[in-house]
Amino acid sequence: MAEPTRESHRPKPTSRDVAALAGVSVATVSYVLNGRRDRRVGDATRQRVLDAAASLNYAPNQSARDLRRRRTQRVCLVVGSIGVPTYDKLAEDLHAVADAAEYGVVTMVAGDADRARKAIESLRQGIADGALIATGDRVLAELSLESLAASAFPLVVLGNHVEASGFDVSRFPETAACERALRHLVDSGRRRIAFVGHRGDFDGTYRSERYGAYRSAVARHGLDADESLVVAGADDRVEGYRAVKALLALSAPPDAVFVASDRAAISAIWAARDAGLSVPRDLAVVGSGNLPDGLITNPPLTTVGPSRLDYSPAVRMLFSRIASGQQLPGRTITTDWTFIRRGSA
Amino acid sequence: MAEPTRESHRPKPTSRDVAALAGVSVATVSYVLNGRRDRRVGDATRQRVLDAAASLNYAPNQSARDLRRRRTQRVCLVVGSIGVPTYDKLAEDLHAVADAAEYGVVTMVAGDADRARKAIESLRQGIADGALIATGDRVLAELSLESLAASAFPLVVLGNHVEASGFDVSRFPETAACERALRHLVDSGRRRIAFVGHRGDFDGTYRSERYGAYRSAVARHGLDADESLVVAGADDRVEGYRAVKALLALSAPPDAVFVASDRAAISAIWAARDAGLSVPRDLAVVGSGNLPDGLITNPPLTTVGPSRLDYSPAVRMLFSRIASGQQLPGRTITTDWTFIRRGSA
DNA sequence: CTGTTAGCGCTTTCAG
DNA sequence: CTGAAAGCGCTAACAG
Numbered sequence: 001m002a003e004p005t006r007e008s009h010r011p012k013p014t015s016r017d018v019a020a021l022a023g024v025s026v027a028t029v030s031y032v033l034n035g036r037r038d039r040r041v042g043d044a045t046r047q048r049v050l051d052a053a054a055s056l057n058y059a060p061n062q063s064a065r066d067l068r069r070r071r072t073q074r075v076c077l078v079v080g081s082i083g084v085p086t087y088d089k090l091a092e093d094l095h096a097v098a099d100a101a102e103y104g105v106v107t108m109v110a111g112d113a114d115r116a117r118k119a120i121e122s123l124r125q126g127i128a129d130g131a132l133i134a135t136g137d138r139v140l141a142e143l144s145l146e147s148l149a150a151s152a153f154p155l156v157v158l159g160n161h162v163e164a165s166g167f168d169v170s171r172f173p174e175t176a177a178c179e180r181a182l183r184h185l186v187d188s189g190r191r192r193i194a195f196v197g198h199r200g201d202f203d204g205t206y207r208s209e210r211y212g213a214y215r216s217a218v219a220r221h222g223l224d225a226d227e228s229l230v231v232a233g234a235d236d237r238v239e240g241y242r243a244v245k246a247l248l249a250l251s252a253p254p255d256a257v258f259v260a261s262d263r264a265a266i267s268a269i270w271a272a273r274d275a276g277l278s279v280p281r282d283l284a285v286v287g288s289g290n291l292p293d294g295l296i297t298n299p300p301l302t303t304v305g306p307s308r309l310d311y312s313p314a315v316r317m318l319f320s321r322i323a324s325g326q327q328l329p330g331r332t333i334t335t336d337w338t339f340i341r342r343g344s345a
Numbered sequence: 346m347a348e349p350t351r352e353s354h355r356p357k358p359t360s361r362d363v364a365a366l367a368g369v370s371v372a373t374v375s376y377v378l379n380g381r382r383d384r385r386v387g388d389a390t391r392q393r394v395l396d397a398a399a400s401l402n403y404a405p406n407q408s409a410r411d412l413r414r415r416r417t418q419r420v421c422l423v424v425g426s427i428g429v430p431t432y433d434k435l436a437e438d439l440h441a442v443a444d445a446a447e448y449g450v451v452t453m454v455a456g457d458a459d460r461a462r463k464a465i466e467s468l469r470q471g472i473a474d475g476a477l478i479a480t481g482d483r484v485l486a487e488l489s490l491e492s493l494a495a496s497a498f499p500l501v502v503l504g505n506h507v508e509a510s511g512f513d514v515s516r517f518p519e520t521a522a523c524e525r526a527l528r529h530l531v532d533s534g535r536r537r538i539a540f541v542g543h544r545g546d547f548d549g550t551y552r553s554e555r556y557g558a559y560r561s562a563v564a565r566h567g568l569d570a571d572e573s574l575v576v577a578g579a580d581d582r583v584e585g586y587r588a589v590k591a592l593l594a595l596s597a598p599p600d601a602v603f604v605a606s607d608r609a610a611i612s613a614i615w616a617a618r619d620a621g622l623s624v625p626r627d628l629a630v631v632g633s634g635n636l637p638d639g640l641i642t643n644p645p646l647t648t649v650g651p652s653r654l655d656y657s658p659a660v661r662m663l664f665s666r667i668a669s670g671q672q673l674p675g676r677t678i679t680t681d682w683t684f685i686r687r688g689s690a
Numbered sequence: 691c692t693g694t695t696a697g698c699g700c701t702t703t704c705a706g
Numbered sequence: 707c708t709g710a711a712a713g714c715g716c717t718a719a720c721a722g
Contacts, residue, residue, distance in 0.1 A: 012496055014715055025693045030717055042691060057492055059469035063417070064715035066408035067698050082440070083433035091427050095454055104467065106451035109440055122449060124404035147402055151357055241641040267641065274643045296586040296612065298619045359699055370709045375701055387707060409699035412714050 013056040022052035029053070033060060066126075074104040075318065076128035078119045080135040081111050085263065085291050086309070090134055090158070093311040101319060103129075110135050113142035120148055130154030130322045132314065137161050137208070138200045154321035156314050160209065164330025168321065170314035174288075177304040177337035178213030178258075181286045185256045185345060186221045190284055193218070194229040194247050194254035196240060196264055202232070210260045210288055229254055233264055234288075240264025244271035248283070256284035256345065262291040262303055269297050269344060284345035299343025306335050358401040367397035374398070378405060411471075419449040420663065421473035423464045425480040426456050430608065430636050431654070435479055435503070438656040446664060448474075455480050458487035465493055475499030475667045477659065482506050482553070483545045499666035501659050505554065509675025513666065515659035519633075522649040522682035523558030523603075526631045530601045530690060531566045535629055538563070539574040539592050539599035541585060541609055547577070555605045555633055574599055578609055579633075585609025589616035593628070601629035601690065607636040607648055614642050614689060629690035644688025651680050 015033075019026045024045060032041050032049040041049075052058075066072045077094055079087040091107065098105045106128060110116035116139050123131050124147060133140075133155065140159045148155055149166025156168045163169070185193055193214075201208040207215070218225050228250060233243025240263065247254055248271065259265035265287025272283045279285055279299055287294060290305025313333050321328055360378075364371045369390060376386050377394040386394075397403075411417045422439055424432040436452065443450045451473060455461035461484050468476050469492060478485075478500065485504045493500055494511025501513045508514070530538055538559075546553040552560070563570050573595060578588025585608065592599055593616065604610035610632025617628045624630055624644055632639060635650025658678050666673055 015717095016715080026716080027694080027718080028692060031692090034717085040691065045692080057495065059466065059471075061412070061715050062467070062470040062472050063408045063411035064698090065470075065717075067406070067412055067700085068715080068717045070698070072408070082436045083428075083430065085428065088428035091454075095427070099460075104472075105453070108450070109436075115444075121404065122407070125407040125410075126404075127407050127449075150402065237638050238641050270641070270643065293582050296583050296615070298615065360701095361699080371700080372702080372710080373708060376708090379701085385707070390708080406699050409714090410701075412716090413699080413701045415714070 012061075013058045015058075015060065017056055018049065018052045018058050021056060022048040024049060071129050072104075072126065073102065074106055074128040075322070076119075076123060076131040077105060077107045078110050078116065078123075078131060078133045078135060079107065080109075080139060082109055085293075086289060087134060089309050090132070090311045090314075094132060094315050097312065097315045097319060103319075110139065113139050116140075116143055120145070123148060123153060124151070130156075130318050132156050132158070132318055134158040136200065138203055138206045141206060152327045154318060156318040156321070158311075158314060164332045166327075166330060168314075168317040168328075168331045169333075170311070170317070171332060171334045172306055172337060173334065174209040174304065174337045175213050177339045178210055178288075179217060180339040181302070181304050181345075182213060182217035182258060183221075184339065184341065185258070185284055185286065186217070186223070188284065188345075190256035192224045192226070192229065192252065192254045192256070194231070194257040196231055196233045196243050196247075196257060196259040196268065198234045198260050199232045201234070201260055202230075208260070210258075214258055226252070234260035235264070237263050237267050240267035241271050244268040245275065248272065248275045248277065254283065256286070258286045258288075260288050262287035262289040262294050262301060262305070265301055265303065265344075266293060266297050269299075269301065280343065280345050286345045290340055294342065297344065302342045302345040303340050304337050305340065307338050307340070357406075358403045360403070360405065362401055363394065363397045363403050366401060367393040369394060416474050417449075417471065418447065419451055419473040420667070421464075421468060421476040422450060422452045423455050423461065423468075423476060423478045423480060424452065425454075425484060427454055430638075431634060432479060434654050435477070435656045435659075439477060439660050442657065442660045442664060448664075455484065458484050461485075461488055465490070468493060468498060469496070475501075475663050477501050477503070477663055479503040481545065483548055483551045486551060497672045499663060501663040501666070503656075503659060509677045511672075511675060513659075513662040513673075513676045514678075515656070515662070516677060516679045517651055517682060518679065519554040519649065519682045520558050522684045523555055523633075524562060525684040526647070526649050526690075527558060527562035527603065528566075529684065529686065530603070530629055530631065531562070531568070533629065533690075535601035537569045537571070537574065537597065537599045537601070539576070539602040541576055541578045541588050541592075541602060541604040541613065543579045543605050544577045546579070546605055547575075553605070555603075559603055571597070579605035580609070582608050582612050585612035586616050589613040590620065593617065593620045593622065599628065601631070603631045603633075605633050607632035607634040607639050607646060607650070610646055610648065610689075611638060611642050614644075614646065625688065625690050631690045635685055639687065642689065647687045647690040648685050649682050650685065652683050652685070 015026045015029045019029045032046050108119045110119045158170045160171050195214045201211045231243045233239045268285045272279050287301050287303040290303050294301030360371045360374045364374045377391050453464040455464045503515045505516050540559045546556045576588045578584045613630045617624050632646050632648040635648050639646030
């Protein structure tokens, strides 16, 4: 109100300002504000400090604190993309544990190797005390985690094709379950099985486990190897719907579809029903991921995935690594995917 | 290999180590590594520094750099929860701009006022150079943003019921569109209109715009005011499905349902179809949010929401605030929701 | 119980 | 073109 024209930018108060106002030293301010048990401070002094801090609207500077303490009290989650249910669940599980441990969570999105390298660089620069990397195997394959691991940085990686060396690994092997699902389709008489994959599933030389299982099933069981039966569309509900709609409009449509995500598999069920087809009679549908959403489709979604979607073991590995401070040997936990037969195939 | 038993924790290399190895001063290291144009360094020296840094596997310490520079080159996104499509879109839009501006993004999840206060505390402690707060109006109502705004911290808030004072606000007023949707239902002869809300929509004294519009429509148009027609279930696809299924099993079921999310509205269409009902004939369904997913339902989803889901204006406000460094006046951008009639009502 | 002091690792004037 | 030196704001020994 006094100077509406050129509001003078008064600098943020520091612990020194608080100390001065309370008539104590900065050390005392630090002790009071961090409430350490080994450092008893007189009640009167403590109150003066608290009052001073409150009246100055003081907030301690994180960078300075991190620098001095040599830790950030933060963990970092590196995910491959936004809006993917499994990453969402991972984020939830991580937040739950981090909150309990009074740790903050920072999330970085690294959809390609370039971004992932940037994220790793940030980690090397000490942006957090540990990290959970879940960018997917495709990106992981192009990454070198050695520089991080070499510095004993607490790290847990979700990936099926990395070796635990200097960090921990959480694996979800998919192949066996996918093969079982495909065999089931074959056993129930399907010959023209389509594959709806993520865009990344076919990327260059990389081949996802789901796609790999599909290719080998086609070969092994002598199925119709029609390239027009392999399409992208698993990344997204809408894309999935359109992809399956297009498949069904083929002159020789598929009699089954193996979809690399449950989201898109649900869209597949719709697309089939909207085309006047009966699932599974006219089109068998198998999804991937075992999301709860598959329970409410009609028919309920047959899928492959972990029998329970729970990342807390991986999260706990991370926190145990952070707590130990040691250079632990690399641990691996493995959660096999299973074939979960419900109504759609 | 040499000492497998007690791996000595060699400390991370600092700029001093690099300087020593390169035979230059730490200042030169800083100049080289930050590649400043105003400070030309001899090519030979520069190369020595780069080699030294590489051979030591050096990564500059962020905390120290942030402390000295008095900025973090990071922005913070505070969202109300994980796995909500609109927050996902917001995160995407923010990441897009931040990447281009060479800014990092840290995300915090603040589902309730306590968490939100913690997040704000972190912001006050300088965890980022600016923030986008999107926790939803319910949480926002319990929050005091003054302490942040007072320190001229660059801030943009997504909220319909906050005043832009010391920060910018992006509003998406819902009420008018909701009223239009409800009037449309009434005009097409619906009398028993159900409301499927988020758990937070009824929280204590708080009443969301969607729910408020529903209550007033019931009163104004003299609709059946049956409390059993008001249920939670909008937070989640599965919950939404179950909630609508239960509504349809009522002895006096609704003839229309206004759902506070598109996700759950889609589940509502399914639930109706699975119950052998025709949409919209037997049950009219209106969603909220205008997600792309509503285009692929059968019938396509009638909804209320912004005509285009785009948060980049809000994001740009944030970055302009950060860039200016000034204490700008609070700006407000308003994007009205509209009634988008498709097939389901 | 409280104060003094020495840095954490980096950037940035200011000299040379 | 390069170096010396002064801190950024905080915590943690160590004294008293």
